[in-house]
Amino acid sequence: MINDVDPFIGTAATALPPADGLAAAWWFPKPLVGNTHPGATSPLGMVSACAYSGAYPTGYGRYDKGTEGLPEEIFPTQQASGFTHFQQSGTGAIRKYYNYVRVTPMVQPLDDLGEAWPLHEESAEAGYYAATLDTGIRCELTVGEKVAVHRYTFPESGSARLVVDLSCGGLAIDHGRTVPLRAQVESIGHGRAQGTVVMEGVPLSVYLEVSSPDWRQMLWYDRRLVEGGTRLDFDSIRQTTLRPFGLLFMGRALAGQTVEVRLGFSLRGCEQARENLRRECGEPTPSFDTVRAGTGARWADHLDRVRVEGGTPARRTVFATAMYHALIKPCFGDDESPFWPTSGPFAFDVCTMWDIYKTQIPLMTAIVPDRAADLLESLIRVCEEEGNFPIGYRMARGADRFFRQASALAHTALADAHATGLGRLDWSWALVHMEADLRRLYGENFRDDGVVHPITHTLDLAYGHHCTARVARALGDHGLADDLEARSHQWVNAFDPASGLLLDSEYYEGGKWNYSFRLLHDMRARIALAGGDDGFVAMLDAFFGFGAPAVTQPGLHPPPAEMAAGYALNRFEGLNNEPDMEAPWAYHYAGRPDRTADVVHAALTWQFGTGAGGMPGNDDSGGLSSWYVWASLGLFPVAGQSLFLVNAPAFARAVLRVDGGEFVIETTGHRETPIGADGIAETPPAQYVQSATLNGRPCETTHISASDVHRGGVLHLELGPEPSAWGRSARPPSLSDAPAARARG
Structure with missing residues (x-):
């Protein structure tokens, strides 16, 4: 699968064919760009490396920060002023x-x-990026988990240079710059140097080696050489006092001469940065090609954990790239936390939990369970050290928790982890923090009043109480479980019984329609509140635009009237918006899995493609790509409930490598995408599950447990071109079998 990965997918403004059918009725207000980068990465590693233009939000590319429609270009061509480390993704x-x-x-x-120079001959693959600067220098990058290696091939020059700028940080947009607070850099021998810069409260240390035996090595400050100096120290730097500083290696270059730069990084000092370089690269330090091969092998292993058969070359490329993007973040730096002294996992770039908790964490739990357990252990440690489970967590002092967006999301992943026996977490320790976190911030009002605004936090907190109750009951604390479960029923306080929708409130990225179809722990009561199956399905049909005319997507600088008219549609925003990701599967709970199949099929067909513009919107740190992976497999994880909903897959056969062996999804009756006489793939047909078996036994329900997947087995799906009776009567589980009474806390 590694050969099918295209890291350039998602790096440019969305450029997909005009949608047809159901998907043509969907309207996307959020920025139409994937916001990915093609730089070198390692699976869930700490370090990435990429060409740096200063564009939003990764530092790569040509776009300014935007909030609606197509992004605005700030550079006419792809360009770079150098190559930086640590990038966001999507x-x-x-x-x-x-x-x-x-x-x-x-x-x-x-x-x-x-100065920025145009880039030519760009190429990228998993673990590798290359481009030629307009100056004629060929530039290649690769990384390990905590290291980066650069290789530069120079044209003939009497005075070639390699300049290392330790003061660089952030982006070339308004308010995008990052200024170091303190810094020190020193030369420690020929071709060797080290330094530490404190960025946003984090001490980032680097140890570097340069293979330039005949070149001079000097420090520089404010673009002037520091003759004879071996060390620079800055005790206090401010926006007004910052002058760039770093190291310079200079000498004559013959045509075709290569120079390697090897960098080890650490958040715990230069000595650990040096050890990281030695640990990953060995001694003597191997070549660029050796590091590249090792990272490529790690990527091949990770990508091989989900294998698919069938599909067009284009669909296989999109799938492989989605797998790749799903395994870039979060970043893991084992034994690297700068905020607590103990050893163990440290995870950052959890950007944000609401982007990844529904799709990406369940994918990690299935195929890289050790890393999923490390993520949860790290989040518990953050809660212990800083007082809250974070909604967003960066490599920065103080958790960027994104409290406006959501509450209590880590609880869903912890509940799933406990139910499936993931890792060796101290669950008594975890439960203490889960329960305490429910009382903080918005949780205080939820506990006192039974409802809180923004109203979506009422749903979050009710669900968090349910997830925590599951863990408490499994650990034998029935009193706590009963209290938490009683409070979890307060989700009904968020809804207007007259409309069956959420109450009017402030909504983050979307409106009440986008948030009204979340997969709650009591969907039976939720559907009853909307008037029963028929009423609920009618609301979903209106949301997804069944029978509605096609809409026009926002372009560059969409006028306010156009945006207001789009929002007034109360329409599915496709997969450009996180609240909508799980909405297609709400049909399952009303006995209409065929409708789920229609929506998911339309999304897979029209919202993803090859090429740099092949994503419908922000990849959200791999959350969107993880959605594509699950949807293509015919599964959707219901976070916090330890179950998967089943749908028609996009591939004839798929194999997940899980802890228990292999989980196989196989089909009969699967129809491949037809190829027209001109050799171009035609619109693929929608398909529907007719019947299912799990490990040879009939499966009448439209769901299976997460344990069924994690222990391995075979799910066989009989597919057909028309909806069937499968799933019409047997529904996924709900907490109650009757409408919930409105509870006031």
Whole structure:
């Protein structure tokens, strides 16, 4: 699968064919760009490396920060002023930009540092990125988990340079710059140097080696060489006092001469950065090609954990790239926390939990369970050290919790982990923090009043109480479980019984229609509140635009009237918006899995494609790509309930490598995408489950347990071109079998 990955997918403004059928009625208000980058990455590793233009939000690309419609270009061509480390992936509305330690190969004087040159001959694969600068220098990057290695091939030059800028950080947009608070850098021998910069409260250390035996090595400050100096110290730096600083290696270059730069990173000092370089690269330090091969092998192993058969080359490329994007974040730095002294996992770039808890964490739990357990252990440690489970967590002092967006999301992943026996977490320790976190911030009002605004937090907190109750009951604390479960019924206080929708309130990215079809722990009562199956399905049909005319998507600088008219549609925003990700599967609970099949089929067909513009919107740190993976497999994880909903898959056969062996999804009656006489794939047909078996036994329900998947087995689906009776009567589980009374806390 690794050969099918295209890291350039999602790096440019959305450029998909005009949608047809159901998908043509969907309207996307959020930025129409994937916000990914093609740089070198390692699976869930700490370090990435990419060409740096200063564009939003990764530092790569040509776009300014935008909130609606197509993004605005700020550079006419792809360009770079050097190559930086630590990039976001697919985020939107982000406030943490990294791009630390810029390395710039030059044949110009130091005064030209910061100039950006056009990029040519870009190429990328999992673990590798390359481009040629307009100056004629060929640039190649690869990374390990905590290291990066650059290789530069110079044209002939009497005065070639490699400039390392330790003051660089952030983006070239308004309010995008990151300024170091303190810093020190020193030369420690020929071709060797180290330094530490404190960025947003985090001490980032780097140890570097440069293979330039005949080149001079000097420090520089404010673009002037520091003759004879071996160390620079800055005790206090402010926006007004910052002048760039770093290291320079300079000498004559023959045509085709290569120079390697090897960098080890750590959040716990230069000595640990040096050890990280030695641990990953060995001694003597191996070549660029050796590190690249090792990272490529790790990617091949991770990507091979989900294998698919069939499909067009284009669909296989989109699927493989979705798997790749789903395994870039979060970043893991084992034994690297700068905030607590103990060893163990440290996870950052949880950007944000509401982007990843529904799709990406369940994918990690299935195919990289050790890392999923490490993530949860790290989040518990954050809660213990900082007082809250974070909604967003960066490599920065103080958790960027995104409290406006959501509450109590870590509880869903913890409940699933306990139910499936994930890892070796101290569950008594975890439960203490889960229960305490429910009382903080919005939780206080929820506990006192039974409802809280923004109203979506009422749903979050009710669900968090349910998830925590599951863990408490499993641990034998029935008194706590009863109290929490009683409070979990207060989700009904968020709904207007007259409309069957959520109450009017402030909504983050979307409106009450987008949030009204979440998969709650009591969907039977939720559907009854909407008037029963028929009423609920009618609401969903209106939301998804069944029978509605096609709409026009926002372009560049959409006028306010156009946006207001779009919002007034109360329409599915496709997969451009996180609240809508699970809505297609709400049909399952009303006995209409065929409708789920229609919506998911339309999304897979029209919202994803090959090429740089092949994503419908922000990848959200891999949350959207994880959705694509699950939807293609015919499964959807219901976070916090330890179950999967079943749908018609996009591939004839798929195999997940799980802890218990292999979980196989196989089909009969699957129809491949037809190829027209011109050799172009035609619109693929929708397909519907006719019957199912799990490990050879009939499966009448439209769901299976997460344990069924994790222990391995065979799910066989009989598919057909028309809806069937399968799933009409047997519904996924709900907490009650009757409408819930309105509870006031």
